[in-house]
Amino acid sequence: MIAMPPINNANETVGSADSIFNKFKEHSISEFFKKNKQMLGYSGLAHSMVTIVHEYVTNSLDACEEAGILPEITVSIKDAGENKYWISIEDNGPGIPKKYIGKALATILAGTKFNSYKQQRGQQGIGAAGCTLFSSMTTGKPIHIESTTLNESYACDLSINTIDNTPVVSNMSDINHSGTGLKVEGVFGEIKYERGDRGVYEYLKRTALVNPHCQIAFIDPESEKYIFTRSINAIPKKPKEVKPHPLGLSINDIIEFSQVSQEKKISTFLQNSFTRVSPKKIEELRKVCNIDFDKPPSEINWDDAEMLINAFKKIDWIAPDASSLSILGKSQIKTTVLNILNPEYISVTERKPKVFYGGIPFIIESAIAIGGNAGKKTEDNDYTSNIMRFANKVPLLFDAGSCAITEAVKKVSWKRYDIDLEKQPVSIMVNMSSIYIPYSGVGKESIQQDQSIVNEIKFALMDCAREMHHYLKNKERDKIEMSKYKSIIKYVDHLSSDLAFITDMDRGMIKEKLSTLVESHYIKKKDIEETDSGESGEQVI
Ligand SMILES: Nc1ncnc2c1ncn2[C@@H]1O[C@H](COP(=O)(O)OP(=O)(O)OP(=O)(O)O)[C@@H](O)[C@H]1O
Ligand SMILES: [Mg+2]
The missing domain is CATH 3.30.565.10 (Histidine kinase-like ATPase, C-terminal domain)
Incomplete structure:
Protein backbone atom coordinates (compact mmCIF):
# COMPACT_ATOMS: atom_id res chain seq x y z
CA MET A 1 0.00 0.00 0.00
CA ILE A 2 1.35 3.42 -0.91
CA ALA A 3 1.37 5.82 2.01
CA MET A 4 -0.34 9.10 1.17
CA PRO A 5 1.79 12.16 1.86
CA PRO A 6 0.35 14.35 4.62
CA ILE A 7 -1.74 17.19 3.21
CA ASN A 8 -0.08 20.27 4.60
CA ASN A 9 -1.18 23.83 4.19
CA ALA A 10 1.98 25.84 3.65
CA ASN A 11 0.93 28.36 6.31
CA GLU A 12 0.01 25.82 8.97
CA THR A 13 2.25 23.69 11.12
CA VAL A 14 1.17 20.21 12.22
CA GLY A 15 -0.06 20.38 15.85
CA SER A 16 1.51 18.03 18.38
CA ALA A 17 -0.58 16.26 21.00
CA ASP A 18 1.03 18.48 23.63
CA SER A 19 0.08 21.69 21.86
CA ILE A 20 -3.49 20.43 21.33
CA PHE A 21 -3.82 19.26 24.91
CA ASN A 22 -2.60 22.59 26.23
CA LYS A 23 -6.20 23.64 25.58
CA PHE A 24 -7.59 20.73 27.60
CA LYS A 25 -10.24 21.94 30.02
CA GLU A 26 -12.73 20.40 32.37
CA HIS A 27 -16.28 21.76 32.22
CA SER A 28 -18.78 21.81 35.00
CA ILE A 29 -22.33 20.52 34.61
CA THR A 229 -59.74 27.21 43.83
CA ARG A 230 -59.06 24.19 45.96
CA SER A 231 -61.84 21.62 45.62
CA ILE A 232 -60.58 19.01 48.12
CA ASN A 233 -59.58 20.02 51.63
CA ALA A 234 -57.70 16.85 52.48
CA ILE A 235 -53.97 16.50 52.06
CA PRO A 236 -53.36 13.52 49.77
CA LYS A 237 -51.82 10.49 51.40
CA LYS A 238 -48.05 10.90 51.35
CA PRO A 239 -46.58 8.59 48.72
CA LYS A 240 -44.77 5.73 50.43
CA GLU A 241 -41.03 5.45 49.94
CA VAL A 242 -40.18 1.99 48.59
CA LYS A 243 -36.99 0.07 48.06
CA PRO A 244 -35.95 -0.51 44.46
CA HIS A 245 -36.75 -3.84 42.83
CA PRO A 246 -33.71 -5.80 41.55
CA LEU A 247 -35.06 -5.84 38.00
CA GLY A 248 -35.24 -2.03 37.91
CA LEU A 249 -31.55 -1.55 38.77
CA SER A 250 -28.59 -0.62 36.60
CA ILE A 251 -24.96 -1.64 37.21
CA ASN A 252 -24.27 1.88 38.38
CA ASP A 253 -27.15 1.73 40.88
CA ILE A 254 -25.66 -1.40 42.48
CA ILE A 255 -22.27 0.32 42.81
CA GLU A 256 -23.81 3.46 44.33
CA PHE A 257 -25.95 1.53 46.82
CA SER A 258 -23.06 -0.75 47.80
CA GLN A 259 -20.76 2.18 48.51
CA VAL A 260 -23.06 3.63 51.16
CA SER A 261 -24.18 0.32 52.65
CA GLN A 262 -23.32 -0.46 56.28
CA GLU A 263 -23.96 -4.19 55.78
CA LYS A 264 -21.13 -6.67 56.29
CA LYS A 265 -22.04 -9.09 53.49
CA ILE A 266 -23.35 -8.76 49.93
CA SER A 267 -26.15 -11.20 50.82
CA THR A 268 -27.56 -8.98 53.60
CA PHE A 269 -26.85 -5.84 51.56
CA LEU A 270 -29.09 -7.18 48.77
CA GLN A 271 -31.82 -8.24 51.19
CA ASN A 272 -31.90 -4.95 53.07
CA SER A 273 -31.41 -2.53 50.18
CA PHE A 274 -33.86 -3.94 47.64
CA THR A 275 -37.40 -5.20 47.72
CA ARG A 276 -38.39 -8.86 47.18
CA VAL A 277 -34.88 -10.19 47.99
CA SER A 278 -35.35 -12.99 50.54
CA PRO A 279 -32.78 -15.51 51.88
CA LYS A 280 -34.32 -17.99 49.41
CA LYS A 281 -33.63 -15.62 46.52
CA ILE A 282 -30.02 -15.25 47.69
CA GLU A 283 -29.67 -19.04 47.47
CA GLU A 284 -31.09 -18.97 43.93
CA LEU A 285 -28.70 -16.15 43.01
CA ARG A 286 -25.73 -18.09 44.39
CA LYS A 287 -26.52 -20.86 41.88
CA VAL A 288 -26.50 -18.58 38.84
CA CYS A 289 -23.86 -16.02 39.86
CA ASN A 290 -20.22 -16.67 40.55
CA ILE A 291 -19.48 -14.01 43.17
CA ASP A 292 -18.75 -14.28 46.84
CA PHE A 293 -21.97 -13.25 48.59
CA ASP A 294 -20.15 -13.19 51.95
CA LYS A 295 -17.68 -10.44 51.06
CA PRO A 296 -18.46 -6.82 52.08
CA PRO A 297 -20.62 -4.81 49.67
CA SER A 298 -17.93 -2.10 49.54
CA GLU A 299 -15.84 -4.58 47.53
CA ILE A 300 -18.40 -4.85 44.72
CA ASN A 301 -16.68 -3.73 41.53
CA TRP A 302 -18.15 -3.08 38.09
CA ASP A 303 -17.78 -6.73 36.97
CA ASP A 304 -19.47 -8.02 40.15
CA ALA A 305 -22.32 -5.56 39.70
CA GLU A 306 -22.72 -6.59 36.06
CA MET A 307 -22.79 -10.26 37.11
CA LEU A 308 -25.46 -9.48 39.70
CA ILE A 309 -27.61 -7.61 37.18
CA ASN A 310 -27.37 -10.58 34.78
CA ALA A 311 -28.16 -13.02 37.59
CA PHE A 312 -31.26 -10.98 38.57
CA LYS A 313 -32.60 -11.59 35.06
CA LYS A 314 -32.12 -15.35 35.34
CA ILE A 315 -34.43 -16.00 38.30
CA ASP A 316 -38.12 -15.37 38.90
CA TRP A 317 -39.25 -12.43 41.04
CA ILE A 318 -42.47 -11.30 42.60
CA ALA A 319 -43.50 -7.99 40.98
CA PRO A 320 -42.68 -4.81 42.95
CA ASP A 321 -45.19 -3.36 45.39
CA ALA A 322 -47.26 -0.67 43.67
CA SER A 323 -48.86 0.73 46.83
CA SER A 324 -46.39 3.62 46.66
CA LEU A 325 -48.15 5.05 43.63
CA SER A 326 -50.46 8.01 43.98
CA ILE A 327 -52.91 8.13 41.11
CA LEU A 328 -55.69 10.55 40.21
CA GLY A 329 -58.53 8.00 40.35
CA LYS A 330 -61.49 7.61 38.02
CA SER A 331 -63.72 10.20 39.64
CA GLN A 332 -60.99 12.86 39.73
CA ILE A 333 -60.21 12.24 36.07
CA LYS A 334 -63.87 12.64 35.25
CA THR A 335 -64.07 15.91 37.19
CA THR A 336 -60.90 17.15 35.50
CA VAL A 337 -62.11 16.35 32.00
CA LEU A 338 -65.54 17.78 32.78
CA ASN A 339 -64.03 21.03 34.00
CA ILE A 340 -61.72 21.43 31.06
CA LEU A 341 -63.96 20.20 28.25
CA ASN A 342 -67.54 19.86 29.39
CA PRO A 343 -67.97 17.03 26.85
CA GLU A 344 -71.01 15.08 25.69
CA TYR A 345 -69.56 11.77 26.86
CA ILE A 346 -66.46 10.58 28.77
CA SER A 347 -65.07 7.09 29.11
CA VAL A 348 -62.44 6.59 31.80
CA THR A 349 -60.07 3.72 32.59
CA GLU A 350 -57.79 3.05 35.52
CA ARG A 351 -55.46 0.16 34.73
CA LYS A 352 -53.85 -2.24 37.19
CA PRO A 353 -50.21 -1.57 38.19
CA LYS A 354 -47.62 -2.75 35.65
CA VAL A 355 -43.83 -2.80 35.65
CA PHE A 356 -41.28 -1.33 33.25
CA TYR A 357 -37.56 -2.09 32.92
CA GLY A 358 -38.68 -5.23 34.73
CA GLY A 359 -38.71 -3.55 38.16
CA ILE A 360 -40.33 -0.09 38.25
CA PRO A 361 -44.08 -0.05 38.94
CA PHE A 362 -46.38 2.35 37.12
CA ILE A 363 -50.10 2.90 36.61
CA ILE A 364 -51.78 4.33 33.55
CA GLU A 365 -55.09 6.17 33.75
CA SER A 366 -56.81 7.46 30.66
CA ALA A 367 -59.96 9.11 29.41
CA ILE A 368 -61.57 9.81 26.06
CA ALA A 369 -64.06 12.65 25.74
CA ILE A 370 -66.24 13.52 22.79
CA GLY A 371 -68.34 16.61 22.05
CA GLY A 372 -68.61 19.78 24.10
CA ASN A 373 -65.27 21.57 24.03
CA ALA A 374 -63.38 18.34 23.30
CA GLY A 375 -61.05 18.26 20.31
CA LYS A 376 -59.64 21.22 18.48
CA LYS A 377 -61.27 23.43 15.87
CA THR A 378 -59.34 23.50 12.61
CA GLU A 379 -58.95 26.54 10.35
CA ASP A 380 -61.77 25.22 8.12
CA ASN A 381 -64.06 25.09 11.16
CA ASP A 382 -63.84 21.31 11.27
CA TYR A 383 -62.69 19.33 14.28
CA THR A 384 -59.65 17.27 15.04
CA SER A 385 -58.53 15.50 18.20
CA ASN A 386 -56.15 16.67 20.92
CA ILE A 387 -54.16 14.84 23.58
CA MET A 388 -53.69 15.99 27.20
CA ARG A 389 -50.61 14.33 28.67
CA PHE A 390 -49.79 14.12 32.38
CA ALA A 391 -46.95 12.46 34.32
CA ASN A 392 -47.26 12.23 38.11
CA LYS A 393 -50.05 14.84 37.96
CA VAL A 394 -47.91 17.32 36.03
CA PRO A 395 -49.18 18.54 32.65
CA LEU A 396 -46.79 17.88 29.76
CA LEU A 397 -47.30 20.61 27.17
CA PHE A 398 -44.25 20.24 24.94
CA ASP A 399 -42.30 17.66 22.94
CA ALA A 400 -45.43 15.61 22.18
CA GLY A 401 -43.72 13.96 19.19
CA SER A 402 -41.25 12.00 21.31
CA CYS A 403 -43.76 10.98 23.97
CA ALA A 404 -44.88 7.41 24.71
CA ILE A 405 -48.44 8.76 25.03
CA THR A 406 -48.47 10.15 21.47
CA GLU A 407 -46.93 6.93 20.19
CA ALA A 408 -49.59 4.83 21.93
CA VAL A 409 -52.38 7.00 20.47
CA LYS A 410 -50.93 6.31 17.00
CA LYS A 411 -50.94 2.57 17.64
CA VAL A 412 -54.66 2.25 18.41
CA SER A 413 -56.86 1.24 15.44
CA TRP A 414 -59.41 3.97 16.05
CA LYS A 415 -61.50 3.04 12.99
CA ARG A 416 -62.43 -0.19 14.70
CA TYR A 417 -64.19 1.90 17.34
CA ASP A 418 -65.79 4.30 14.83
CA ILE A 419 -63.62 7.09 16.18
CA ASP A 420 -62.00 9.41 13.66
CA LEU A 421 -59.27 11.45 15.30
CA GLU A 422 -58.92 13.58 12.18
CA LYS A 423 -62.55 14.66 12.05
CA GLN A 424 -64.33 14.24 15.38
CA PRO A 425 -64.17 16.54 18.41
CA VAL A 426 -62.28 14.04 20.56
CA SER A 427 -59.91 14.70 23.47
CA ILE A 428 -57.68 12.05 24.95
CA MET A 429 -56.20 12.31 28.44
CA VAL A 430 -53.47 10.07 29.85
CA ASN A 431 -51.73 10.22 33.24
CA MET A 432 -48.75 8.02 34.05
CA SER A 433 -47.89 7.57 37.75
CA SER A 434 -44.57 6.09 38.82
CA ILE A 435 -41.83 6.50 41.39
CA TYR A 436 -39.59 7.08 38.39
CA ILE A 437 -40.91 8.58 35.16
CA PRO A 438 -38.48 7.78 32.35
CA TYR A 439 -38.54 11.18 30.66
CA SER A 440 -37.06 11.52 27.16
CA GLY A 441 -34.84 14.39 28.29
CA VAL A 442 -33.77 16.40 31.32
CA GLY A 443 -36.47 18.97 30.51
CA LYS A 444 -39.07 16.36 31.62
CA GLU A 445 -41.48 17.15 28.79
CA SER A 446 -42.23 13.74 27.33
CA ILE A 447 -42.14 10.10 28.43
CA GLN A 448 -39.64 7.74 26.82
CA GLN A 449 -41.13 5.35 24.28
CA ASP A 450 -40.38 2.21 26.27
CA GLN A 451 -42.32 -0.67 24.70
CA SER A 452 -44.00 -1.82 27.91
CA ILE A 453 -45.17 1.73 28.67
CA VAL A 454 -46.42 2.39 25.13
CA ASN A 455 -48.32 -0.93 25.14
CA GLU A 456 -49.91 -0.26 28.52
CA ILE A 457 -51.09 3.19 27.42
CA LYS A 458 -52.44 1.61 24.24
CA PHE A 459 -54.40 -0.95 26.26
CA ALA A 460 -55.81 1.80 28.50
CA LEU A 461 -56.90 3.78 25.44
CA MET A 462 -58.46 0.66 23.90
CA ASP A 463 -60.49 0.13 27.10
CA CYS A 464 -61.81 3.69 26.83
CA ALA A 465 -62.36 3.40 23.07
CA ARG A 466 -64.42 0.23 23.54
CA GLU A 467 -66.75 2.01 25.95
CA MET A 468 -66.92 5.05 23.69
CA HIS A 469 -67.73 2.79 20.73
CA HIS A 470 -70.61 1.30 22.66
CA TYR A 471 -71.95 4.77 23.37
CA LEU A 472 -71.54 5.91 19.75
CA LYS A 473 -73.23 2.76 18.41
CA ASN A 474 -76.18 3.18 20.76
CA LYS A 475 -76.43 6.83 19.87
CA GLU A 476 -76.52 6.02 16.16
CA ARG A 477 -79.06 3.25 16.64
CA ASP A 478 -81.23 5.50 18.80
CA LYS A 479 -81.09 8.20 16.16
CA ILE A 480 -82.36 5.79 13.50
CA GLU A 481 -85.11 4.48 15.79
CA MET A 482 -86.14 8.01 16.62
CA SER A 483 -86.34 9.05 13.01
CA LYS A 484 -88.46 5.93 12.20
CA TYR A 485 -90.72 6.70 15.14
CA LYS A 486 -91.11 10.29 14.07
CA SER A 487 -91.98 9.38 10.48
CA ILE A 488 -94.61 6.81 11.51
CA ILE A 489 -96.20 8.76 14.36
CA LYS A 490 -96.98 11.53 11.84
CA TYR A 491 -99.52 9.23 10.16
CA VAL A 492 -101.34 8.20 13.35
CA ASP A 493 -103.61 11.23 13.38
CA HIS A 494 -104.66 10.85 9.78
CA LEU A 495 -105.03 7.07 10.02
CA SER A 496 -107.18 7.35 13.17
CA SER A 497 -109.66 9.63 11.36
CA ASP A 498 -109.85 7.29 8.36
CA LEU A 499 -110.30 4.19 10.54
CA ALA A 500 -112.97 5.92 12.67
CA PHE A 501 -114.84 6.81 9.47
CA ILE A 502 -114.67 3.21 8.09
CA THR A 503 -115.39 1.40 11.36
CA ASP A 504 -117.63 3.95 13.03
CA MET A 505 -115.55 3.67 16.15
CA ASP A 506 -114.33 6.47 18.44
CA ARG A 507 -111.45 8.38 16.79
CA GLY A 508 -109.82 9.34 20.11
CA MET A 509 -109.73 5.74 21.28
CA ILE A 510 -108.25 4.58 17.93
CA LYS A 511 -105.61 7.30 18.06
CA GLU A 512 -104.60 6.37 21.57
CA LYS A 513 -104.30 2.67 20.71
CA LEU A 514 -102.33 3.36 17.53
CA SER A 515 -99.97 5.72 19.37
CA THR A 516 -99.37 3.10 22.06
CA LEU A 517 -98.71 0.49 19.37
CA VAL A 518 -96.12 2.65 17.60
CA GLU A 519 -94.51 3.68 20.85
CA SER A 520 -94.30 0.13 22.15
CA HIS A 521 -92.67 -0.96 18.89
CA TYR A 522 -90.03 1.73 19.20
CA ILE A 523 -89.33 0.90 22.82
CA LYS A 524 -86.19 2.98 22.79
CA LYS A 525 -88.18 6.21 22.47
CA LYS A 526 -88.01 7.01 26.17
CA ASP A 527 -84.30 6.25 26.31
CA ILE A 528 -83.72 8.44 23.29
CA GLU A 529 -85.46 11.35 24.90
CA GLU A 530 -83.33 10.89 28.02
CA THR A 531 -80.19 10.61 25.92
CA ASP A 532 -81.09 13.75 24.02
CA SER A 533 -81.46 15.63 27.26
CA GLY A 534 -78.21 14.08 28.57
CA GLU A 535 -79.62 12.04 31.39
CA SER A 536 -78.46 8.50 30.82
CA GLY A 537 -75.33 6.39 31.37
CA GLU A 538 -71.98 8.11 31.43
CA GLN A 539 -73.34 10.98 29.43
CA VAL A 540 -72.30 14.28 30.88
CA ILE A 541 -74.99 16.43 32.41
N1 LIG B 1 -40.50 25.48 47.02
C1 LIG B 1 -39.63 24.71 47.65
N2 LIG B 1 -39.78 24.44 48.98
C2 LIG B 1 -38.90 23.65 49.64
N3 LIG B 1 -37.84 23.05 49.05
C3 LIG B 1 -37.64 23.29 47.74
C4 LIG B 1 -38.51 24.12 46.98
N4 LIG B 1 -38.03 24.18 45.73
C5 LIG B 1 -36.95 23.41 45.69
N5 LIG B 1 -36.70 22.86 46.89
C6 LIG B 1 -35.56 21.98 47.24
O1 LIG B 1 -34.56 22.22 46.28
C7 LIG B 1 -34.18 21.01 45.64
C8 LIG B 1 -33.75 21.29 44.22
O2 LIG B 1 -34.86 21.63 43.42
P1 LIG B 1 -34.79 21.32 41.86
O3 LIG B 1 -36.02 21.75 41.22
O4 LIG B 1 -33.52 21.89 41.35
O5 LIG B 1 -34.63 19.72 41.80
P2 LIG B 1 -35.71 18.59 42.08
O6 LIG B 1 -37.05 19.18 42.23
O7 LIG B 1 -35.16 17.78 43.21
O8 LIG B 1 -35.62 17.72 40.75
P3 LIG B 1 -35.97 18.18 39.25
O9 LIG B 1 -34.72 18.57 38.60
O10 LIG B 1 -36.54 16.95 38.64
O11 LIG B 1 -36.93 19.31 39.35
C9 LIG B 1 -35.36 20.09 45.77
O12 LIG B 1 -34.98 18.72 45.70
C10 LIG B 1 -35.91 20.49 47.13
O13 LIG B 1 -35.19 19.83 48.14
MG1 LIG C 1 -37.79 20.48 40.74
Missing part, protein backbone atom coordinates in the same frame (compact mmCIF):
# COMPACT_ATOMS: atom_id res chain seq x y z
CA SER A 30 -23.69 24.08 34.84
CA GLU A 31 -21.37 25.20 32.07
CA PHE A 32 -22.69 22.32 29.97
CA PHE A 33 -26.31 23.36 30.52
CA LYS A 34 -25.40 26.99 29.89
CA LYS A 35 -24.45 25.91 26.37
CA ASN A 36 -27.29 23.41 26.03
CA LYS A 37 -30.16 25.23 27.67
CA GLN A 38 -32.64 23.72 25.18
CA MET A 39 -32.10 20.39 26.97
CA LEU A 40 -33.70 21.93 30.06
CA GLY A 41 -36.75 23.14 28.15
CA TYR A 42 -35.41 26.60 27.29
CA SER A 43 -36.10 26.66 23.56
CA GLY A 44 -38.47 29.24 22.16
CA LEU A 45 -39.74 32.30 24.00
CA ALA A 46 -43.16 31.00 25.10
CA HIS A 47 -41.84 27.53 25.89
CA SER A 48 -39.09 28.94 28.16
CA MET A 49 -41.66 30.99 30.09
CA VAL A 50 -43.71 27.84 30.84
CA THR A 51 -40.55 25.93 31.79
CA ILE A 52 -39.75 28.47 34.54
CA VAL A 53 -43.27 28.37 35.97
CA HIS A 54 -43.37 24.59 35.68
CA GLU A 55 -40.09 24.08 37.55
CA TYR A 56 -41.05 26.33 40.48
CA VAL A 57 -44.66 25.15 40.75
CA THR A 58 -43.75 21.45 40.71
CA ASN A 59 -41.19 22.16 43.43
CA SER A 60 -43.79 23.94 45.55
CA LEU A 61 -46.25 21.07 45.19
CA ASP A 62 -43.59 18.49 46.06
CA ALA A 63 -42.41 20.49 49.08
CA CYS A 64 -45.95 20.97 50.44
CA GLU A 65 -46.82 17.31 49.90
CA GLU A 66 -43.61 16.21 51.65
CA ALA A 67 -44.36 18.49 54.63
CA GLY A 68 -48.06 17.58 54.78
CA ILE A 69 -49.25 21.11 53.96
CA LEU A 70 -52.24 22.01 51.74
CA PRO A 71 -50.49 23.98 48.98
CA GLU A 72 -51.24 27.64 48.32
CA ILE A 73 -49.21 28.96 45.42
CA THR A 74 -49.16 32.45 43.93
CA VAL A 75 -47.65 32.99 40.50
CA SER A 76 -47.16 36.59 39.30
CA ILE A 77 -45.78 37.69 35.95
CA LYS A 78 -44.98 41.27 34.89
CA ASP A 79 -43.72 42.44 31.53
CA ALA A 80 -40.26 43.99 31.91
CA GLY A 81 -39.88 44.87 28.19
CA GLU A 82 -37.81 43.38 25.36
CA ASN A 83 -38.87 39.79 25.99
CA LYS A 84 -37.97 40.13 29.67
CA TYR A 85 -40.44 39.33 32.45
CA TRP A 86 -40.41 39.55 36.23
CA ILE A 87 -41.69 36.26 37.61
CA SER A 88 -42.51 35.53 41.23
CA ILE A 89 -43.66 32.23 42.70
CA GLU A 90 -44.61 32.00 46.35
CA ASP A 91 -45.72 28.96 48.31
CA ASN A 92 -46.72 28.08 51.87
CA GLY A 93 -44.46 25.02 51.99
CA PRO A 94 -41.82 24.22 54.63
CA GLY A 95 -39.25 26.68 53.20
CA ILE A 96 -35.56 25.87 52.73
CA PRO A 97 -33.06 26.14 55.63
CA LYS A 98 -30.46 28.89 55.15
CA LYS A 99 -27.56 26.46 55.04
CA TYR A 100 -29.07 24.54 52.09
CA ILE A 101 -30.43 27.43 50.02
CA GLY A 102 -27.38 27.74 47.74
CA LYS A 103 -27.13 24.00 47.11
CA ALA A 104 -30.89 23.62 46.59
CA LEU A 105 -31.58 26.47 44.16
CA ALA A 106 -28.17 27.31 42.69
CA THR A 107 -26.34 24.00 42.23
CA ILE A 108 -27.17 21.74 39.33
CA LEU A 109 -27.79 18.11 40.32
CA ALA A 110 -28.47 18.80 43.99
CA GLY A 111 -31.69 18.22 45.89
CA THR A 112 -33.63 16.02 48.27
CA LYS A 113 -35.39 13.83 45.69
CA PHE A 114 -32.61 12.11 43.78
CA ASN A 115 -32.83 8.28 44.12
CA SER A 116 -35.59 8.64 46.73
CA TYR A 117 -37.85 5.88 45.26
CA LYS A 118 -40.96 7.84 46.10
CA GLN A 119 -43.52 9.23 43.67
CA GLN A 120 -42.66 12.92 43.32
CA ARG A 121 -42.79 15.44 40.53
CA GLY A 122 -39.10 16.36 40.65
CA GLN A 123 -36.42 13.73 40.47
CA GLN A 124 -33.09 15.09 39.23
CA GLY A 125 -32.05 18.17 41.21
CA ILE A 126 -31.83 20.29 38.09
CA GLY A 127 -35.08 22.26 37.71
CA ALA A 128 -34.72 25.22 40.09
CA ALA A 129 -30.98 25.61 39.58
CA GLY A 130 -31.66 25.59 35.82
CA CYS A 131 -33.97 28.61 36.35
CA THR A 132 -31.27 30.42 38.35
CA LEU A 133 -28.81 29.75 35.53
CA PHE A 134 -31.28 30.90 32.88
CA SER A 135 -31.94 34.15 34.73
CA SER A 136 -28.20 35.00 34.98
CA MET A 137 -27.62 33.99 31.36
CA THR A 138 -30.41 36.13 29.96
CA THR A 139 -30.37 39.19 32.25
CA GLY A 140 -27.10 38.96 34.19
CA LYS A 141 -29.13 39.26 37.38
CA PRO A 142 -29.39 36.91 40.37
CA ILE A 143 -32.73 35.56 41.58
CA HIS A 144 -34.14 36.82 44.86
CA ILE A 145 -35.27 34.41 47.59
CA GLU A 146 -37.36 34.77 50.72
CA SER A 147 -37.57 31.66 52.81
CA THR A 148 -39.28 31.03 56.12
CA THR A 149 -38.89 27.72 57.92
CA LEU A 150 -40.08 26.89 61.42
CA ASN A 151 -36.72 28.18 62.72
CA GLU A 152 -35.62 31.09 60.55
CA SER A 153 -36.79 33.71 58.11
CA TYR A 154 -34.34 35.25 55.65
CA ALA A 155 -33.90 36.83 52.24
CA CYS A 156 -30.96 36.54 49.84
CA ASP A 157 -29.87 36.73 46.22
CA LEU A 158 -28.62 33.68 44.35
CA SER A 159 -26.67 32.94 41.21
CA ILE A 160 -24.46 30.08 40.00
CA ASN A 161 -20.75 30.17 39.41
CA THR A 162 -20.83 28.09 36.25
CA ILE A 163 -17.07 27.46 36.26
CA ASP A 164 -17.39 25.01 39.13
CA ASN A 165 -21.20 24.67 39.56
CA THR A 166 -21.15 26.36 42.96
CA PRO A 167 -23.75 28.75 44.40
CA VAL A 168 -23.13 32.46 44.87
CA VAL A 169 -25.21 33.68 47.80
CA SER A 170 -25.33 37.44 48.42
CA ASN A 171 -27.27 40.11 50.34
CA MET A 172 -28.31 37.67 53.06
CA SER A 173 -30.57 39.33 55.63
CA ASP A 174 -33.10 38.26 58.23
CA ILE A 175 -36.73 39.17 57.58
CA ASN A 176 -40.06 39.00 59.41
CA HIS A 177 -42.56 36.66 57.89
CA SER A 178 -45.42 34.77 59.42
CA GLY A 179 -46.04 31.16 58.43
CA THR A 180 -43.59 29.05 56.48
CA GLY A 181 -42.89 29.11 52.76
CA LEU A 182 -40.61 29.99 49.91
CA LYS A 183 -40.80 32.93 47.53
CA VAL A 184 -38.59 33.00 44.45
CA GLU A 185 -38.54 36.02 42.17
CA GLY A 186 -36.38 37.13 39.32
CA VAL A 187 -36.17 38.79 35.96
CA PHE A 188 -35.80 36.37 33.07
CA GLY A 189 -34.97 37.23 29.48
CA GLU A 190 -35.65 35.50 26.14
CA ILE A 191 -39.17 34.58 27.21
CA LYS A 192 -42.66 35.64 26.22
CA TYR A 193 -46.05 35.40 27.86
CA GLU A 194 -48.63 33.78 25.60
CA ARG A 195 -52.13 32.63 26.33
CA GLY A 196 -53.31 29.50 24.51
CA ASP A 197 -52.97 25.76 24.67
CA ARG A 198 -49.33 25.80 25.65
CA GLY A 199 -49.16 28.89 27.81
CA VAL A 200 -48.78 29.54 31.54
CA TYR A 201 -52.52 30.00 32.13
CA GLU A 202 -53.35 26.62 30.60
CA TYR A 203 -50.45 24.99 32.44
CA LEU A 204 -51.66 26.30 35.81
CA LYS A 205 -55.28 25.45 35.07
CA ARG A 206 -54.40 21.86 34.23
CA THR A 207 -52.09 21.62 37.24
CA ALA A 208 -54.88 22.79 39.54
CA LEU A 209 -57.35 20.37 38.00
CA VAL A 210 -55.20 17.32 38.60
CA ASN A 211 -54.14 18.57 42.03
CA PRO A 212 -57.54 19.48 43.48
CA HIS A 213 -56.06 19.86 46.98
CA CYS A 214 -54.03 22.88 45.91
CA GLN A 215 -55.01 26.50 45.46
CA ILE A 216 -53.26 28.51 42.78
CA ALA A 217 -53.54 32.26 42.30
CA PHE A 218 -52.23 33.69 39.06
CA ILE A 219 -51.65 37.35 38.26
CA ASP A 220 -50.92 37.69 34.55
CA PRO A 221 -48.91 40.48 32.86
CA GLU A 222 -52.13 42.50 32.37
CA SER A 223 -52.60 42.39 36.18
CA GLU A 224 -55.63 40.14 35.72
CA LYS A 225 -56.02 37.85 38.72
CA TYR A 226 -57.24 34.27 38.41
CA ILE A 227 -57.83 31.88 41.28
CA PHE A 228 -57.92 28.15 40.67
